[in-house]
Amino acid sequence: MLGQAHQPILYSFSTTDQLVDALAKFVVKVQKDAIDKKGRFTLALSGGSLPKQLKGIVGHEGIKWDKWHVYYADERVVPLDHPDSNHNLCQTEFYSKTSIPAGNIHPINTEYLDDLEELADDYEQQLITQFAAKDSARFPIFDLILLGMGPDGHTASLFPGHELLQEGDRWIAYIEDSPKPPPKRITMTLPVLNHAAKVAFVAAGEGKQDTLHTVLDKPEEGLPSSRIKPVPSGQLYWFTDDAATKKTEYPRSEFHPPA
Numbered sequence: 253m254l255g256q257a258h259q260p261i262l263y264s265f266s267t268t269d270q271l272v273d274a275l276a277k278f279v280v281k282v283q284k285d286a287i288d289k290k291g292r293f294t295l296a297l298s299g300g301s302l303p304k305q306l307k308g309i310v311g312h313e314g315i316k317w318d319k320w321h322v323y324y325a326d327e328r329v330v331p332l333d334h335p336d337s338n339h340n341l342c343q344t345e346f347y348s349k350t351s352i353p354a355g356n357i358h359p360i361n362t363e364y365l366d367d368l369e370e371l372a373d374d375y376e377q378q379l380i381t382q383f384a385a386k387d388s389a390r391f392p393i394f395d396l397i398l399l400g401m402g403p404d405g406h407t408a409s410l411f412p413g414h415e416l417l418q419e420g421d422r423w424i425a426y427i428e429d430s431p432k433p434p435p436k437r438i439t440m441t442l443p444v445l446n447h448a449a450k451v452a453f454v455a456a457g458e459g460k461q462d463t464l465h466t467v468l469d470k471p472e473e474g475l476p477s478s479r480i481k482p483v484p485s486g487q488l489y490w491f492t493d494d495a496a497t498k499k500t501e502y503p504r505s506e507f508h509p510p511a
């Protein structure tokens with residue numbers, strides 16, 4: 253039986269630079285704590301606007317890149333060098349500026365681009381290899397998952413009203429009819445996202461105003477982003493800017509740079 257989720261912690265910054273800086277300090281602290289405790293840091297990244305917001309981490313003190321193990325919260329089913337690939341975006345915006353060992357970055361297996369079921373199974377197997385031998389939980393427990401939120405409230409490749417929101421068993425699922433192109437994708441399922449120790453959304457800009465208001469002030473509407481509630485002891489954070497939170501009534505917290 254899972255416990256109650258903690259309330260989300262909302263940070264809203266007046267500038268993008270402040271958001272990027274705070275996010276960097278937060279990620280560096282989470283990786284330090286994970287490495288001190290378990291000798292590795294497991295992270296899942298999203299595509300979209302997120303990878304650019306990671307630039308503050310590069311060059312930060314106290315990072316042990318060789319301990320990072322990076323996966324994708326979702327991925328578009330395209331070759332890895334395709335402009336739509338989340339891996340390609342992360343490579344350009346982030347990995348290329350770090351020294352994360354190539355073998356610690358886990359893209360989809362492009363042998364299976366024509367078989368979504370095999371592709372999702374293969375990616376799930378990659379997670380099982382990383383997690384199952386070390387943790388006894390039913391679902392993997394990532395140290396940190398970084399998510400974006402689309403203007404329709406989707407997160408990863410979990411879209412409003414889609415049957416994948418009901419998936420309670422699989423770690424990785426596939427979708428062939430994504431309303432946002434490209435249509436074929438794989439995604440971590442809600443139970444995986446909700447078993448992470450920490451999940452942080454990064455959502456900035458005026459274009460996210462209405463959705464953020466709905467997601468945080470009216471969670472009962474059940475948009476996919478409102479369904480992220482890490483349990484039993486996980487914590488959800490929102491790193492946003494004042495343009496995005498203009499209509500949000502949910503209380504903001506003050507960001508204190510971690511020691």
Ligand SMILES: O=C1O[C@H](COP(=O)(O)O)[C@@H](O)[C@H](O)[C@H]1O
Binds near residue numbers: 300327403
């Ligand atoms: O399609 C996707 O969209 C979401 C949100 O993207 P954003 O550009 O609005 O931040 C992204 O988080 C996800 O990884 C991606 O596949």
